Amino acid sequence: MPTDKSKSKKRITSYDVAREAGVSQSAVSRAFRPGLSISRKTRDKVNKAAAKLGYKPNAIARMLITQRSGMVAVIISSIASFVYPELLTRLNEQLSAKGLRILLFTLDGAEELDEVLDRIWAFQVDGVIALAAHFEHASIAQFEEHDIPVVLYNRQVPDHPVNTVCCDHEQGIGQLVQSLVKAGHKTYLVMSGPEYSDVANERRIIALRQLKNLGFDDVPVIYGNYSYESGKECFSRWMSNNPAPDAVICSNDMMAIGCIDEARKVFGLQVPEQLSVVGFDGVYASDWGAYELTTVRQPVNQMAKAAVDILVDRIENPGTPPEKRVLAGEFRKGNSARV
Amino acid sequence: MPTDKSKSKKRITSYDVAREAGVSQSAVSRAFRPGLSISRKTRDKVNKAAAKLGYKPNAIARMLITQRSGMVAVIISSIASFVYPELLTRLNEQLSAKGLRILLFTLDGAEELDEVLDRIWAFQVDGVIALAAHFEHASIAQFEEHDIPVVLYNRQVPDHPVNTVCCDHEQGIGQLVQSLVKAGHKTYLVMSGPEYSDVANERRIIALRQLKNLGFDDVPVIYGNYSYESGKECFSRWMSNNPAPDAVICSNDMMAIGCIDEARKVFGLQVPEQLSVVGFDGVYASDWGAYELTTVRQPVNQMAKAAVDILVDRIENPGTPPEKRVLAGEFRKGNSARV
Numbered sequence: 001m002p003t004d005k006s007k008s009k010k011r012i013t014s015y016d017v018a019r020e021a022g023v024s025q026s027a028v029s030r031a032f033r034p035g036l037s038i039s040r041k042t043r044d045k046v047n048k049a050a051a052k053l054g055y056k057p058n059a060i061a062r063m064l065i066t067q068r069s070g071m072v073a074v075i076i077s078s079i080a081s082f083v084y085p086e087l088l089t090r091l092n093e094q095l096s097a098k099g100l101r102i103l104l105f106t107l108d109g110a111e112e113l114d115e116v117l118d119r120i121w122a123f124q125v126d127g128v129i130a131l132a133a134h135f136e137h138a139s140i141a142q143f144e145e146h147d148i149p150v151v152l153y154n155r156q157v158p159d160h161p162v163n164t165v166c167c168d169h170e171q172g173i174g175q176l177v178q179s180l181v182k183a184g185h186k187t188y189l190v191m192s193g194p195e196y197s198d199v200a201n202e203r204r205i206i207a208l209r210q211l212k213n214l215g216f217d218d219v220p221v222i223y224g225n226y227s228y229e230s231g232k233e234c235f236s237r238w239m240s241n242n243p244a245p246d247a248v249i250c251s252n253d254m255m256a257i258g259c260i261d262e263a264r265k266v267f268g269l270q271v272p273e274q275l276s277v278v279g280f281d282g283v284y285a286s287d288w289g290a291y292e293l294t295t296v297r298q299p300v301n302q303m304a305k306a307a308v309d310i311l312v313d314r315i316e317n318p319g320t321p322p323e324k325r326v327l328a329g330e331f332r333k334g335n336s337a338r339v
Numbered sequence: 340m341p342t343d344k345s346k347s348k349k350r351i352t353s354y355d356v357a358r359e360a361g362v363s364q365s366a367v368s369r370a371f372r373p374g375l376s377i378s379r380k381t382r383d384k385v386n387k388a389a390a391k392l393g394y395k396p397n398a399i400a401r402m403l404i405t406q407r408s409g410m411v412a413v414i415i416s417s418i419a420s421f422v423y424p425e426l427l428t429r430l431n432e433q434l435s436a437k438g439l440r441i442l443l444f445t446l447d448g449a450e451e452l453d454e455v456l457d458r459i460w461a462f463q464v465d466g467v468i469a470l471a472a473h474f475e476h477a478s479i480a481q482f483e484e485h486d487i488p489v490v491l492y493n494r495q496v497p498d499h500p501v502n503t504v505c506c507d508h509e510q511g512i513g514q515l516v517q518s519l520v521k522a523g524h525k526t527y528l529v530m531s532g533p534e535y536s537d538v539a540n541e542r543r544i545i546a547l548r549q550l551k552n553l554g555f556d557d558v559p560v561i562y563g564n565y566s567y568e569s570g571k572e573c574f575s576r577w578m579s580n581n582p583a584p585d586a587v588i589c590s591n592d593m594m595a596i597g598c599i600d601e602a603r604k605v606f607g608l609q610v611p612e613q614l615s616v617v618g619f620d621g622v623y624a625s626d627w628g629a630y631e632l633t634t635v636r637q638p639v640n641q642m643a644k645a646a647v648d649i650l651v652d653r654i655e656n657p658g659t660p661p662e663k664r665v666l667a668g669e670f671r672k673g674n675s676a677r678v
Contacts, residue, residue, distance in 0.1 A: 013454055101458070102443040104427075114354045121353070142365075228624075265628045
């Protein structure tokens, strides 16, 4: 736990108590767990040692006292994304520092939502962080009815106030589009993520609106599924019936990387000399030497911290009104576009 | 849940019971949770509807009956690795199919082990899967004392029998080394992962032994930390005092990818024409067009399935002796080495 390290005193563990009491760690563990048999003599020894050292048996005891489980459900969708691993790591760091643990749920499709919700209630989690999963108004209302605070990541629910942490897509995509137009690109292709992804839809709509505002109407759109492979496939599909555009605006970095590989290897195009490609996310691989993507990096650290801050505040202060935090991305001028 | 989809009947949820009983989902949820107040009339309606539909309230009820929590602790170390995300996804699929959920723990250093163990006992998990975390004999014994089965991933504990699932490093690295030697490479560099990683040490030792067996003694070793950046840095460090070798044998794909980018961009070397580079793991990015790594792919799917199978068997049949499963990797002849 990062925060514990900075404190001067080491946290007392059951092992310290066991040494002090002259019993096994297992005995200490049993002494603080309800319903398990242990001799009165051992229990007394353990209690005495625990009091002396200031040992606080953690999760279970806290659960019984506070009626909290110490667990936060993190719901991820199964769409392959290079953003999730980093995000999950950051969320885990932030939640651990607050003494909370991640209980992982995967949502594969809308038809499973009821099942996932049932499981979440059953585990009595203290809160929920939903990454890119599609939640309707009704699901959010269910959480509210159960007094379980929810924070959505990069996702809003129309006409329903909800805690949410978003990357500023408008500003980030605006910067990408404006720099492409300013640099003189005349023909565009928007490579979108899947239509069932709210984030993909938002990014596509913003890109098209920004282009229109700058005089580029009716820019064509091609749809992929956010993966590297679909970036390759989309570019090939486009090229089978059309000339290469000046610039491809991809809804995420993975598709941009696939697009670049396909353009270079299959169509012999030089990137960025003959084709500009921009992405979005700023994933780990985006600045690798072979790609050096021009992209917008989501501020994953700050977004994870904001999500956990909002959630913990709502766990501790039920009834606080929902809040939306929008964090600016960082424009990265790489070497994949002539901007 | 993948397996549920294939079944003909949809799982009955609390929402179905609520509709049948004419009460809210929240009422159904409360009816099956101990210690919560609910009117006798509502409880009767819910019980009747539940019986009619064959609804089985899940985790909490099961926990009370079976004394199991339905949770498995997955311990990951914080070393950046592109293998974990895929592995975590596969473990989650396999565990979900068995009705088990992942409770995530991160182990940052040996000094924290006692704390992490305390947390694991407190949550009363049913079992533990440890990915690349460094466990001593003593920690394993603690789990055994608590009757919590453990499965280690790619890791063995000397002189202590323990459940483990490993990729066959001997066979995989053997294949890489033999094909390089057979193709006529004369000078080698082994780019190793960090010395605190058991897997890295195993891979380095095997590579050096295999080279020695084929007549290449005293092959130099350079140490990185498994990351892309350290692959770049290691290659630069080597080149600052030495000529380029014929082949670099990297302990993982990430370092191999960094090594390739550095060789091409900074030293103007053509890969594989002037420099052969091989990796290990077969991560998502290893077959991207810019790299097309020659590597050995860990059978992540099968390894995750094996780990979950062993764990569930030990949860259900305590006392079953420990078991080791070694799964062969898949040699992938990419385009990063002259083999």
